[in-house]
Amino acid sequence: MKAFEYKPKLISTLRHYDKKTFMADLMAGLIVGIVALPLAIAFGIASGVSPEKGIITAIVAGLAISIFGGSKVQIGGPTGAFIIIIYGIIQQYGMEGLAIATLMAGAFLVLFGLLHLGTIIKYIPYPIVVGFTSGIAVTIFTTQVKDLLGLSIASVPSDFIEKWWVYIQNIDTIDPWSAAVGILSVVVIMLTPKVSKKIPGSLIAIIIMTIAALILKTFAGVNTIETIGDRFSISNELPNAAVPEMTWETIKSLVSPAITIAILGAIESLLSATVADGVVGDHHDSNTELVGQGIANLLSPLFGGIPATGAIARTMTNINNGGRTPIAGIIHAAVLLLIFLFLMPLAQYIPMACLAGVLVVVSYGMSGWRSFLALTKNPKSDVTVLVITFLLTILFDLTIAIEVGLIIACLLFMRRMAETTDVKVVMDEIDPNEDTDVSGNLEHLTVPQGVEVYEINGPYFFGAGNKFEEIMAAFGDRPKVRIIRMRKVPFVDSTGIHNLTNLCEMSRKEGIQVVLSGVNPNVERVLEHAGFYKTLGKENICSHINLALAKAEEIIKEKE
Numbered sequence: 059m060k061a062f063e064y065k066p067k068l069i070s071t072l073r074h075y076d077k078k079t080f081m082a083d084l085m086a087g088l089i090v091g092i093v094a095l096p097l098a099i100a101f102g103i104a105s106g107v108s109p110e111k112g113i114i115t116a117i118v119a120g121l122a123i124s125i126f127g128g129s130k131v132q133i134g135g136p137t138g139a140f141i142i143i144i145y146g147i148i149q150q151y152g153m154e155g156l157a158i159a160t161l162m163a164g165a166f167l168v169l170f171g172l173l174h175l176g177t178i179i180k181y182i183p184y185p186i187v188v189g190f191t192s193g194i195a196v197t198i199f200t201t202q203v204k205d206l207l208g209l210s211i212a213s214v215p216s217d218f219i220e221k222w223w224v225y226i227q228n229i230d231t232i233d234p235w236s237a238a239v240g241i242l243s244v245v246v247i248m249l250t251p252k253v254s255k256k257i258p259g260s261l262i263a264i265i266i267m268t269i270a271a272l273i274l275k276t277f278a279g280v281n282t283i284e285t286i287g288d289r290f291s292i293s294n295e296l297p298n299a300a301v302p303e304m305t306w307e308t309i310k311s312l313v314s315p316a317i318t319i320a321i322l323g324a325i326e327s328l329l330s331a332t333v334a335d336g337v338v339g340d341h342h343d344s345n346t347e348l349v350g351q352g353i354a355n356l357l358s359p360l361f362g363g364i365p366a367t368g369a370i371a372r373t374m375t376n377i378n379n380g381g382r383t384p385i386a387g388i389i390h391a392a393v394l395l396l397i398f399l400f401l402m403p404l405a406q407y408i409p410m411a412c413l414a415g416v417l418v419v420v421s422y423g424m425s426g427w428r429s430f431l432a433l434t435k436n437p438k439s440d441v442t443v444l445v446i447t448f449l450l451t452i453l454f455d456l457t458i459a460i461e462v463g464l465i466i467a468c469l470l471f472m473r474r475m476a477e478t479t480d481v482k483v484v485m486d487e488i489d490p491n492e493d494t495d496v497s498g499n500l501e502h503l504t505v506p507q508g509v510e511v512y513e514i515n516g517p518y519f520f521g522a523g524n525k526f527e528e529i530m531a532a533f534g535d536r537p538k539v540r541i542i543r544m545r546k547v548p549f550v551d552s553t554g555i556h557n558l559t560n561l562c563e564m565s566r567k568e569g570i571q572v573v574l575s576g577v578n579p580n581v582e583r584v585l586e587h588a589g590f591y592k593t594l595g596k597e598n599i600c601s602h603i604n605l606a607l608a609k610a611e612e613i614i615k616e617k618e
Contacts, residue, residue: 064171064346064349065128065343065346066125066126066127066128066346066350066384067127067128067129067130067342067343067346067383067384068124068125068126068127068383068384068385071130071382071383071384071385072383075383075385079382079383079385080385082380082381082382082386083380083381083382083383083385083386083389084386084389085379085380086375086376086377086379086380086381086386086389086390087376087381087385087386087387087388087389087390087392087393088389088390088393089256089258089375089379090133090372090375090376090379090381090386090387090390090393091389091390091391091392091393091394091397092258092261092393093258093260093261093371093372093375094116094120094133094135094369094372094390094394095113095261095394095397096258096260096261096264096413096416097135097136097260097369097371097372097416097420098112098113098115098116098135098136098394099112099113099286099405099408099413100112100260100413100416100417100420101136101137101138101140101141101417102115102136102364103286103290103410103413104138104141104145104198104201104202104413104417105136105140105141105144105145105148105364106144106145106148106149107144107148107153107156107364108290108291108292108293109286109290109292109405110292110293110294110398110402111362111363111364112136112364113394113397113398113402114296114297114358114361114362114363114398115135115136115358115363115364115365115366116135116136116366116391116394117391117394117395117398118354118357118358118361118363118391119134119135119136119354119355119357119358119363119366120133120134120135120354120366120387120390120391120394121387121388121391122134122350122353122354122357122358123327123350123351123354123366123368123387124384124385124386124387124388124390124391125350125384125388126346126349126350126353126354127346127347127350127351127354127368127384128331128342128343128344128345128346128347128348128349128350129330129331129334129335129340129342129343129347129368129384130334130338130340130342130382130383130384131334131338131340131373131376131377131381131382131383131384131386131387132327132330132331132334132342132347132368132373132384132387133368133369133372133373133375133376133386133387133390134327134351134354134366134367134368134369134387135366135369135372136363136364136365136366137326137366137367137369138194138195138198138417138420138421138424139191139194139322139326139367139424140319140322140323140364140365140366140367141194141197141198141201142194142197142198142201142451142455142456143315143318143319143322143365143455143456143457144156144364144365145201146216146315146455147159147312147315149216151308151311151312153362154302154303155308155312156359156364157302157359157360157362158302158304158308158309158312158359159312159315159316159319159365160316160319160355160358160359160363160364160365161302161355161356161359162309162312162313162316162320163316163317163319163320163323163352163355163365164320164351164352164353164354164355164356164357164358164359165352165356166316166317166320166352167320167323167324167348167349167351167352167355168348168349168352168353168356169352170320170324170345170348170352171345171346171347171348171349171352172345172349174345175324175345175348176324176328176343176344176345176346176347176348177344177345179321179324179325179328179344179348182321182325182464182467183440183443183463183467183471184433185433185436185440185441185443185444185447185463185467186443186444186447186460186463186464186467187325187329188426188429188430188433188444189443189444189445189446189447189448189451189459189463190447190448190451190456190459190460190463191424191425191426192424192425192426192427192430192448192451193447193448193449193450193451193452193456193459194424194451194456195421195422195423195424195425195426196421196425196448196451196452197218197451197452198417198420198421198424199417199418199421199422200218200221200222200452201214201221201417202414202417202418202421203221203225203414204225205236205240205284205410205411205413205414206236206237206240206241206411206414206415206418207232207233207236207237207240207411208232208233208234208235208236208237208240208282208283208284208411209225209228209229209231209232209233210228210231210233211224211225211228211231218452218453219453233282233283235274235280235282235283236282236283236284236409236410236411237411239267239270239271239283239409239411239412239415240411240412240414240415240418241415242263242267242415243263243264243267243411243412243414243415243416244263244415244418244419246259246262246263246266246267247259247260247262247263247415247416247419248419250262250263255378256378256379258375259419260416260419263412263415263416264408264412264413264416267408267409267411267412267415268407268408268409268412271283271285271407271409271412272407283409283411284409284410284411285406285407285408285409285410286405286406286407286408286410286413287405287406287407288410289410290406292402292403292405292406293402294398294399294400294402294403296361296398296399297361297362299360299361300360300362301360302359314457314461315457318456318457318460318461319355319365321460322367322456322460323351323355323365323366323367324348324351324367326367326368326369326370327347327348327351327367327368328344328347328348328368329368329370330367330368330369330370330373331344331347331368331373333370333373333374334373334374334377337374337377338377338382347368351366351367351368354366371423372390376390430444430448439470439473439474442466442470443463443466443467443470446462446463446466447459447460447462447463450462450463475516475517475519476519478516478517479514479515479516479517479518479519480514480515480516481512481513481514481515482512482513482515483510483511483512483513484505484511484512484513503603503604503607505607506607506610506611506614507614508537508538508539508614509537509538509539509540509541509607509610509611509614510537510539510540510541511541511543511603512540512541512542512543513542513543513545513546514542514543514544514546514547515546515547516546516547516548517547517548517549517550518544518547518549518550518551518554518557518558519549519550519551519553519554536568536569536570537570538569538570538571538613538614538617539570539571539572539573539610539613539614540561540565540570540571540572540573541572541573541574541575541603541606541607541610542558542572542573542574542575543575543576543603543606544574544575544576544577544578544581545575545576545577545578547577547578547581548578548580548581549580549581549584550581550584550585552588555584555585555588555590558585558590559590559593562593562594563593569617571598571610571613572594572598573598573599573600573606573609573610573613574594574598574599574600574606575600575601575602575603575605575606576600576601576602576603576606577599577601582599585599597609
């Protein structure tokens with residue numbers, strides 16, 4: 059394996075950096091910083107933490123991802139994908155548990171990069187990605203119904219079905235003013251791109267609805283519109299770095315959610331980087347990107363932040379506004395820091411219904427309903443993985459959904475691989491025109507009396523091992539020689555070797571000699587390394603079918 063070379067994109071881009079590029083990065087960084095502000099606040103609150111922790115995450119993790127990552131244009135920070143899992147960890151383990159899980163996830167991400175797993179993670183089945191992304195979108199929308207409509211509910215259950223049942227039971231407690239703010243926020247966000255694609259609709263909605271709520275409260279006496287300040291105490295003080303106290307028991311209990319955070323972060327960041335590559339014509343370093351994401355998640359919890367990853371929407375905003383180097387991401391973090399220090403107290407006036415509207419639009423964008431519907435027309439196995447992952451995400455949690463989805467996908471993949479391998483029996487003649495391991499110009503090859511020729515077509519692994527035994531069991535006659543053609547076997551695993559070894563030993567007990575034909579060099583090396591030659595004898599492994607048939611005739615004559 060080639061040694062891992064850690065080369066952040068920031069270093070390579072600074073070699074030819076100029077004033078023109080800086081001005082483009084400066085403008086992009088300013089705009090992305092403004093776009094990231096309402097999202098960071100909304101994601102923080104929805105995750106169950108205070109709004110400033112969402113911004114701190116965007117500052118610390120966003121800065122680290124730009125400095126240490128493997129993409130030129132990636133913008134990192136808190137994302138909607140983490141909302142559900144963060145909320146669940148906080149409910150069960152508290153803020154300290156979340157900090158430990160995030161640190162562990164960061165360590166896992168760094169390890170993924172060092173082990174060259176950046177390319178492997180890209181091969182996670184698409185139905186799983188769509189299934190849990192759509193499930194997260196539905197769950198996010200569900201968590202925002204109370205604030206969006208201003209429902210009077212003291213405590214909202216965590217269970218998906220129970221949550222909707224409580225909503226239905228309390229539907230008569232809708233606050234018309236909060237509902238109006240929430241729905242109008244959605245409308246403003248959806249319509250803003252038709253007027254200007256550079257101005258973030260979420261920011262426009264927050265400004266308009268915050269001013270409207272203040273006017274209604276001051277001049278119309280409307281006090282039912284809940285704001286961030288009604289629920290949280292806002293602080294603009296930078297926290298001191300602190301390492302959470304870890305115990306072995308806590309670490310063991312948080313391994314599963316930490317791996318989920320790491321896998322989810324890896325998938326989302328690499329997906330974002332890949333999409334960005336297609337737009338800017340660049341190629342990110344996936345392993346370096348994973349290391350950068352890992353460093354970001356190691357730093358974020360030290361300052362009270364939450365898990366972070368590359369964000370597709372913010373990355374595309376960066377690209378569309380001219381950002382072409384990691385400097386734009388660094389500027390975006392600096393903009394958020396200035397806003398945090400000087401304007402954070404103003405966040406207390408933002409209506410909760412408006413933030414709910416922002417997250418409703420985010421959930422709609424995440425849902426990927428077009429991709430979901432398109433996948434339902436695919437093979438049943440893909441639809442099964444899609445639906446199961448989706449349902450497990452909304453009914454249980456993301457950790458279970460990813461674990462079960464991956465297991466099902468692996469099992470279905472194994473079944474498909476096993477189906478590509480078949481075993482056929484040649485009883486009479488072999489057509490040289492259809493074969494690649496026949497030497498000489500022959501019209502046909504005759505299979506001698508007392509010889510059976512079996513051909514394995516496809517990989518001989520644990521999923522296909524039993525097919526051989528099933529085929530041979532169908533034939534009652536006992537030949538004197540069994541020739542096994544393996545010219546179309548690209549690889550063999552330990553189960554395949556075990557089955558071949560059993561076949562040779564059983565055949566020997568029955569007085570039948572096994573001869574292998576057309577074994578490719580890779581498979582032959584594996585068999586030799588496994589000690590298979592001791593069982594069969596190297597003289598019984600032939601390079602092509604002519605030699606195998608001649609060897610079979612020789613064995614028959616010896617027996618006679």
